Amino acid sequence: MKPSPFEYHRPSTVEEAVDLLADLSDAELMAGNQSLSIIMSNRLATPDHIIDINGLDELQYIDSDGDAVEIGALSRHCDLETSEILREAFPILPEAAEQIAGPVVRNRGTIGGSIGEADPAGNYPCVAVALDGEVEIASSDGRRTIGAEEYFIAYMLTDLEEDELITDIRFSRDAFPISRTGMAFLGQKRAAQTWPTLSVASSIRVDDPTADAPTVEDVRIGLANAADVPIRIEAIEDELEGEPFTEAALDTVGEMAYENVEPQDEMHADERYKRELAREYTKRALNTANSRANT
Amino acid sequence: MYISMSINNSDANRDRPTQEVSLAVNDEEVTADIEPRLKLSDFLRNDVDLNSVRIGCEHGVCGACTISVDGDLVKSCMMYAVQTDGSEIETVEGLSDDGSLDPVQEAFHEEHALQCGFCTSGFIMSTRALLQDNPDPSREEITEQLSSNICRCTGYQNIYEAVETAAEKMEND
Amino acid sequence: MSGSKASPVDTEIDEETNEETFTGKGLDRVEDHRILTGRAEYIHDITPEDCLEMGLLRTTHAHAEIVEVDAVAAEEHPDCDLVLTGEDIAEHYNPMPCGLPGISEWSLAKDRVHFVGEPVALVVASDRYVVEDLIDLIDVEYDTLEAVSDPLVARTDDTVLHEELGTNVPDDDEFVFGDVSDAFDEADNVIENQYSWGRISGVPLETAGVVASYDAETDTFDIDCNIQLHTLVDDTVYETLGYDADDVALNVPPDVGGSFGTKIALHRYCALAAMASHQLDGQPVKYVEDRIENLQGGDMHSSDREYLVRIAYDDDGTIRGLDINFVDDYGAYPRYPVNQVLKPLSVLTNAYDVDAVRYSYELVLTNKTSQTAYRGFGVDPHLYALESVVDEAAYDLSMDPYDFRWGNLIQPEQMPYKLPSKNIYDSGDFPEAQARIKELVEEERTEGGLLDPEIVEQRRENGKYRGVSYTVHIEPGVSGADWTDRQRSDRDALDDRDRADVDELPEHLRCEVGDDGTVTVYLATDSSGQGHQTIAKQLLADELGILPSEIEVEYLDSVEAPTEYGSAASRMAVMLSGAAQGLGETLADNLELLAADHWNVETSAVAYQDGAVEMIDGNDRLTRSELAEIDANFGDRLAQASYNYQHPATDVAAFDEAFVRKYPVYPTAAFAANAPIVEVDIETGEVEILKLYSLRDCGTQLNPTIVEGQAQGGLAQGIGAALLEEFPYDESGQPQAVTLFDYLLPSTKNIPEMQIEHSETPSPFTETGAKGTGEGGMIDGPASIATAINRALEPMDVVVDRIPATPNRIRDYVRDE
Ligand SMILES: Cc1cc2nc3c(=O)[nH]c(=O)nc-3n(C[C@H](O)[C@H](O)[C@H](O)COP(=O)(O)OP(=O)(O)OC[C@H]3O[C@@H](n4cnc5c(N)ncnc54)[C@H](O)[C@@H]3O)c2cc1C
Ligand code: FES
């Protein structure tokens, strides 16, 4: 399990990094190396050049203003996990972060790496898809922004070009006024340090939490490892929006989750079982989000 | 105190490109000419002779290779040594230079928190980091922190005891 | 001594009050200090000057003909020191000895590969990185063949793995004890069920490692490695090399990072590194297996069984007969632990008194990596299948499984109890254990407890089903050696074998007194975390009346040591204590002789006392260091001793029947009563163990701290086996779990609080009353957890028929209920 030889570059600005990407052929960005190192050790990846972006201090920030939260690509899982700003404004991100591996992996792994890797089981990708995250991308040609749903194309294939670097993940706060919104990230993880079998990101906004039966205004539901990309199920959202939240509606959308996911068989989770998990965790995540919205 | 140690293994590298790194390992200055692909775990074990860094999986799960880099715990099998140029590294060897035991090591011994011992360095590093941040952790906090490490022998019960005993010892110090 | 009555023990020890004896106390482990300070030397740490590294090219095919190995590019590379292929080694060396006759297994595949991960070529270079570069330069051309990964399909022999064998079932047997047909004909009820035990293994944290050096001058090999049982299985290395036992020294470092049986079969690596050093004129060659190699093709998977079990029982719950049949998937080659299918005979009926039992097995070969031993050695699946069918019988009678079990337990007055399969349980009160464990759990039924009926009801309404079961399990200890080659013997001849034909292996121990009076004791076994050095010190300190700190412990290599069994099969507590006692007496006698000689008096005039020899009249005294000096002048004859402790069952005539017929002989029956409290989420199938109660008895405890450690660690492995761990293969023979992301080892998040109590029922058969207990929780954990899940899902009439009980499988049981 030793990687093949590579040349090592350590830029200190985004500009230098994208220039290197433009100049070098067969180059790979390295952030936390918590995924890349494994495929390099197996020699499933044998890049000639490694561009270590850990020196890009400009990408290590978590900001929030009235409109949006912005997370620099080099923010570590532990940064998200402990960010007061996010706990306040976008609590699903710390919740998703703290469920990744154990604390030592979280000290290194980054949100940019997770979005860059685009594993369909990844925690952040399904949050980004469900909550309309935007991925900001830089290259030597300039910068662009793309919505998460368009970004994830197929199994571990994204819209990111070879010469591009993710700089930032941005979530508009518009749809999620925190006083009326509840969010939840839940899933099945059979061991502390393995990938989840399936997880669900959810959010519910109500019109008036103090009302007896508040009307559900906005629902988000995203699933990880339920298809070859992280998916959002809008039919479920439509089903719940515009009515008060009920147990019966939950059962209905559970069934919709069962029907709408497109999972693959894997070692200890066949397709049918994953549909069942999708049903159950969709219900639980929505239920938790709803009760959080109402407190 | 800085002792200087210079490693040149370019002989083994023949014509593959190397890079020079300079870092402090357990307060000792180390300068080495290394291939960029050299994992930090292999560098520390083979070039700096720090055998407490153990290799159990090389894919980030077992935690036997856990060390501290610039104050943060990392799995050294998932870093390349070139990345640590200018860093400060601490391993178990750095905890006790005169052969005496620090409170965490003592507690692991007293509570029989090791059998084969292959996981032990990683657990000691994880426990120290936990107690530095949180001198009186709850069982749940211990569970979370130590979930980065696998022990195949002890069943963890005595490891919990050891962490708690170490916390007491450190409080009384 | 209180006979065989269990007495509770206090494991807390007070260092102040135990000045007289060290055995039986939780003496701090002497192994710890060097480990804690990072100074222990494991095999991965050993790198002699000029050492080269070896790596292996492994096939990705499950079954294929090798058409051509093109290694030219690698060989011509300036960094390459050596490449060897199967063809090359076949020219110079031998195939590896197999567990059954009729098959040749080469250490590098020759002609054909039989499992994913099988080594095809070896490469040596300056370091592992370069080695892997060179491996990438080798091209192997294959003709793929149909692979067979399902043992039930393999036994039909449509695709045969080894043509020279002509079948995929190289061994099978059937044992009928008592009147089985009558029992099944006459019983009120008979049921039949199938159970699967998934392929699991020990997966120690340290992988295999070898450093081999060939000495051209003496034409001998020195091999440092972490093989287990190096004094027993050294033949697998020297025979492969084609050398005599005396020419190949296997040396195991004092610290080994866990083995659990799995490292018994590392001979492929030892032999290959030795061959490489041999070809390189003695330059040392090191090999360290990486984790993926280990999981996918490391010859280290263990039991993988499909059971078909019948049970005959009367309406009142009396078990009349058992009929246990299974197929065990051994992977590509039947390696040494073929007798893993036989060991369950030593606990055939577990804690139940049943006379009529049929037991049959088929050992099947498939395109998977080979089996090795794992803690429990085949007993774990047996207890699981047996306890599961017992649950089904109880359900069938609408009887509480506790009562059903209770009514069938072997009674204390039946001890020692001879099983139908002729092994003997030495001592124990099983009903008391079952009652006690239930009593311990009763507390949980009170208000606020885990089993508070109100809480249980509430949780159930939310789809969370709680349950607990009470099971008693026997852990057979201190294996004999003679029976272990049963499958390689002429079985028809066993019926009229003589007791004199039985060839047991003793435990060897020797020591010498140094100039400073230090007694150095040499173990002929290897250790992997069990604390043997501590125990040897404790035992010998007591025997010699000196302090543990006055004793050093060292290890013998395979040439210095006689062939002997070593540490496996829960042997060491008993064998070491017997050996230490004999050794202590022998050394005292020797020192008395030496002193008497020196003083020129009769030996009756001198006495060994507390580490020195005195004249009985009190006029003179010689310390150990003085004696050592005197002896040095007389040619080193008497300030040393050596002792071979005979296996304890050899003195007990009741075992003769088992011995002569080569039935497994395990003269100690440690036992445990377990009560895991589990909660099953029926919507997701997830199982959580809320708490685990266990009452354990391994006779006299030599070191309660170590006993407790073994219990906790074993139970954790039992939990892994029950819920998490498995090496599945797909139909084409591709392994599915080749990293620790997929082979799930329990972490702090999977292990519940354990409440463990110990009692001590001394063994009447052993010197100290100790029973072997190295395997415990791994043997009884899975069965007890499976039955607890059954209990939790009782409202749905579910019986867990597959281990591990993954969430997916649990859903398969409950979804249609
Ligand atoms: C034991 C273990 C358990 C884990 N469990 C989980 C889990 O449960 N859930 C989960 O989501 N993840 C899990 N992970 C993965 C972890 O979250 C990784 O940290 C993450 O997926 C990758 O982040 P990284 O910063 O380490 O990226 P790297 O490994 O450095 O890179 C991954 C890929 O992303 C690319 N990349 C990195 N940064 C950028 C960027 N800024 N722009 C463009 N491309 C970039 C790289 O080129 C590479 O291809 C686990 C990892 C381990 C070791
Ligand atoms: S060796 Fe680094 S985590 Fe296992």
Ligand code: FES
């Ligand atoms: S003590 Fe052996 S792995 Fe922890």
